[in-house]
Amino acid sequence: MRRLLAAATGAATLVLGVVVPAGPAAAAPTRYEAENATISQGTVATNHTGYSGAGFVDYTNVTGSYVQFTVNAAAAGTATLAIRYANGTTTNRPMDIAVNGTVVSAGLAFAGTGSWDTWATKVLTAPVSAGSNTIRATATTVNGGPNLDYLDFEVQATTTTDYQAENATISQGVVEANHTGFTGTGFVNYDNVTGSYVQWTVSAAAAGSVSFTIRYANGTTTNRPMDIVVNGTVVAAGLAFGSTGTWDSWADQTFTANLNAGSNAIRATATTVNGGPNVDRLRSGSGGGGGAPTAAELLAKLNGCTQISNGKYKTDSDVSSATIPVCQKTGAVFWQADMDIDCDGIRTTQCNENTDCCFLPDTFCHSSTDSPLNAAQLPYVVVPSPSSTWDYRNYSIGCGTVVAVIYNNQVEYAVVGDTGPTAIIGEASYRTAADLGINPDPSNGGTDSGVTYIVFQGSQRVSPIESHSAAITLGQSLASTFVNAN
Numbered sequence: 001m002r003r004l005l006a007a008a009t010g011a012a013t014l015v016l017g018v019v020v021p022a023g024p025a026a027a028a029p030t031r032y033e034a035e036n037a038t039i040s041q042g043t044v045a046t047n048h049t050g051y052s053g054a055g056f057v058d059y060t061n062v063t064g065s066y067v068q069f070t071v072n073a074a075a076a077g078t079a080t081l082a083i084r085y086a087n088g089t090t091t092n093r094p095m096d097i098a099v100n101g102t103v104v105s106a107g108l109a110f111a112g113t114g115s116w117d118t119w120a121t122k123v124l125t126a127p128v129s130a131g132s133n134t135i136r137a138t139a140t141t142v143n144g145g146p147n148l149d150y151l152d153f154e155v156q157a158t159t160t161t162d163y164q165a166e167n168a169t170i171s172q173g174v175v176e177a178n179h180t181g182f183t184g185t186g187f188v189n190y191d192n193v194t195g196s197y198v199q200w201t202v203s204a205a206a207a208g209s210v211s212f213t214i215r216y217a218n219g220t221t222t223n224r225p226m227d228i229v230v231n232g233t234v235v236a237a238g239l240a241f242g243s244t245g246t247w248d249s250w251a252d253q254t255f256t257a258n259l260n261a262g263s264n265a266i267r268a269t270a271t272t273v274n275g276g277p278n279v280d281r282l283r284s285g286s287g288g289g290g291g292a293p294t295a296a297e298l299l300a301k302l303n304g305c306t307q308i309s310n311g312k313y314k315t316d317s318d319v320s321s322a323t324i325p326v327c328q329k330t331g332a333v334f335w336q337a338d339m340d341i342d343c344d345g346i347r348t349t350q351c352n353e354n355t356d357c358c359f360l361p362d363t364f365c366h367s368s369t370d371s372p373l374n375a376a377q378l379p380y381v382v383v384p385s386p387s388s389t390w391d392y393r394n395y396s397i398g399c400g401t402v403v404a405v406i407y408n409n410q411v412e413y414a415v416v417g418d419t420g421p422t423a424i425i426g427e428a429s430y431r432t433a434a435d436l437g438i439n440p441d442p443s444n445g446g447t448d449s450g451v452t453y454i455v456f457q458g459s460q461r462v463s464p465i466e467s468h469s470a471a472i473t474l475g476q477s478l479a480s481t482f483v484n485a486n
Contacts, residue, residue, distance in 0.1 A: 029082065029154035032069045041065035042145075048086065048116040051149045056086075059093075059145035066095075066138040067145075071153045072131065079128040079155035081135060087146040088116035090350065094437060095145050098136045099126045107408075110146040111434030114349055114376070119149060128155055163200045163282040172196035173276075179217065179247045182280045187217070190224075190276035197226075197269040200282050204259040209480050211285040213254045214268060218277040219247035226276050228484070229267040230257040236484035237330070241277045250280060256293075256480040293476075293483045295409045298454060301486040302327075302334055309390040313425035315448075316340070324425050326390050330485040331478070332456045333395055337426030339407070339451045341433055342382050342418055343442040345372035350430055356442035364419040365399035368464035373417045375429040378466055380417025381405060381453060382429075387422035392455075400461035402475040406452040407436045413475030415462050416455065426451065456482065 033053035035044040041060040048056070059065045073079065079099075087093055090112045097105040104126040113120045126135075135153070139145040164184035166175040172191040179187070190196045204210065218224055221243050228236040236255045244251045257266070270276040305327035312322040315338045324337045343351035345363040353359045363373040365380075373380060381403045383392050392398070401416040405428060412435050420427055428451075430440040439445035456478040462471045 029080065029152040030071070032071060032151045032153060034067050034069075034148040034150055037151075038068040038070070039066075040068075042067060045147070048088075048147065050086075050117050050119050052084070053150065057148045059139055059148070061142060061144040063139060063142055063144075065144050066136050067148050068134055068136040069151050069153075071128075071133050071135055071151070073128045073133055073155045074130070075155070076128065076130045077155045078125050079133075079153060081124050081126060082152035083122045083137065084119055084149040084152070085110050085113070085122065085146040086116050086119045086149070087112050088114070088118075089143070090441070091143060092434060092437060092439075093143050093146045094140050095137045096140055097124065097126070098134075098138065099128060100133055107140055107437060109435055109437035111431075111440065112350065113146075116147060161202075161284045163202060163284070165198050165200075165279040165281055168201075168282075169199040170197075171199075173198065176278075179278065181217070181248050181250050183215070184281060187278050187280045189278050190270055192273060192275040194270060194273055194275075196275050197267050198276075198279055199265055199267040202259065202264045202266055202282070202284055204261055204264060207259060207261045209256055209258050209477055211254060211256050212266070213252045213283040213285070214241075215250055215252055215280040215283065216241050216244070216277040217247050217250050217280070218242065218244050219249075220274070222274060224274050224277045225271050226268045227271055228255050228257070229265075229269060231260065231264055234485075235481055238271055239484075244277075247278060255484050257484070258477050258480065293411075293479045295406045295411045297483055298404060298406060298411065298479060299452065301329060301483060302336075302452070302454075308333065308395075311389045313337075313384060313389065314423055315426045317421070317424060322423070326425075329482070331458070331482050332454050333397070334452060334454045335425055336452045338446065338448050339405075339433060339438055340427040340446045341440055341442045342380075342420075342427050342429050343375050344418060346374040346376075348374065348376040350376040350440070351442065359442075363417055365415075365417045365465060367466045373429070373466065375431065377431055378417065378429060379405070379412055379414035379432040379435060379468060379471070380429045381414050381432065381455075382418045382420045382427035383416055383455070384425050385419045385422045389422065392416075396457045396459065397455055398461075400463065400465045402456050402460075402462060402471055402478055404452075404454040404456070404475060404479055405432055405436065406454070407438065407447070407450060410436055411479075412436050413468075413471045413479075415465055415471050417465070426453075454479075454482070 034057040045058040094107040165188040177186040225238040307325040309326035343356040344360040433440040
């Protein structure tokens with residue numbers, strides 16, 4: 001269903017299976033051409049332009065046709081899989097992606113690319129073993145798969161670095177060794193005061209998201225929470241350090257933080273008069289600990305709704321009642337609704353007056369060249385225009401704000417790109433729907449329920465707004481902060 005474009009002036013400087021890992025720079029990926037892979041019910045073709053290598057694979061139009069790559073990983077870890085494809089139809093051609101016989105992404109969407117000469121890349125992550133691995137892309141509908149050009153494959157083995165607490169900067173605490181099970185030469189016993197802390201200096205080869213683990217002991221029955229601060233910014237407020245049973249029993253508490261290239265200060269500060277637990281060490285993992293938060297991890301943080309809207313929204317103009325509130329969490333607002341298709345903006349094959357009865361050649365937010373956005377190519381979300389019900393501008397949200405759109409266990413990082421009616425919520429661009437495997441047709445597409453929109457608040461914006469890769473990078477960072485903070 002179409003939504004009306006509404007003027008909203010004075011705005012604040014507003015995975016799915018699409019996941020691009022953030023973290024330390026890795027070696028260039030290894031390219032595996034589809035024409036050299038194992039092919040079942042498909043042919044090698046060259047009758048379209050723009051492919052890499054000696055050709056591409058044209059899937060036979062049957063369920064079960066597949067291309068299987070054999071790839072080599074120097075070590076076990078989380079691999080990034082980038083699949084280049086073309087789909088000259090307007091119909092999604094989903095495929096199951098299996099690694100070593102296990103489906104890691106079921107029904108991954110391979111939406112229309114506009115023509116058979118136009119190529120796009122679908123990116124996902126999956127665990128792989130050291131040595132040889134098989135990666136199979138199997139068509140799940142009678143249309144078969146898209147044309148497949150190549151797989152870019154790279155894996156970064158999990159590496160860790162330990163930073164002993166006794167070697168860190170300590171405020172209101174002492175180094176002791178009167179309990180067993182610690183590593184290094186001792187551990188830090190926090191003074192029983194609010195504000196006592198241990199601060200480590202951690203070096204990063206490149207900027208990015210990194211997973212951390214604090215090894216601790218808490219022989220009491222009372223939680224001893226701490227604020228985790230990275231370079232002066234709280235990334236995990238009141239992180240729980242629960243009882244471990246005895247002071248000789250150790251446990252791990254994890255968090256994720258974004259580091260700068262070079263030196264970084266990581267501080268764990270007690271927030272109660274009991275002080276912190278005994279801290280043994282800080283362990284840093286390789287970038288992201290396997291990637292950004294999953295759909296399940298994000299949804300787990302949305303337990304309950306602290307409503308901030310003055311009333312509720314309808315999902316469509318023809319429904320009888322308003323049932324959707326806007327809710328607040330630390331660092332984000334969210335709503336759970338339907339998805340209607342916004343096809344406004346630049347005229348394309350998918351979005352124009354003939355495909356959309358209510359097409360408008362403009363969007364509230366414009367590109368870096370002051371052009372309307374391209375709904376067929378850019379994942380973006382429509383927010384309700386300001387009203388007495390809710391005004392997004394009062395929550396540090398505007399053009400270029402990142403939105404995590406979750407559907408069917410997939411995360412799509414989109415931007416705020418358009419505004420809609422003041423009484424209706426739940427709408428996103430053609431491309432957002434297509435990437436999530438939702439019918440993107442503006443005349444009959446969308447879905448009636450099951451979509452979650454998490455809008456990250458704050459001053460950070462995607463720049464340029466039309467860069468989806470920039471939205472993914474910033475979105476993953478903000479999602480990690482959101483998970484740690486809630």
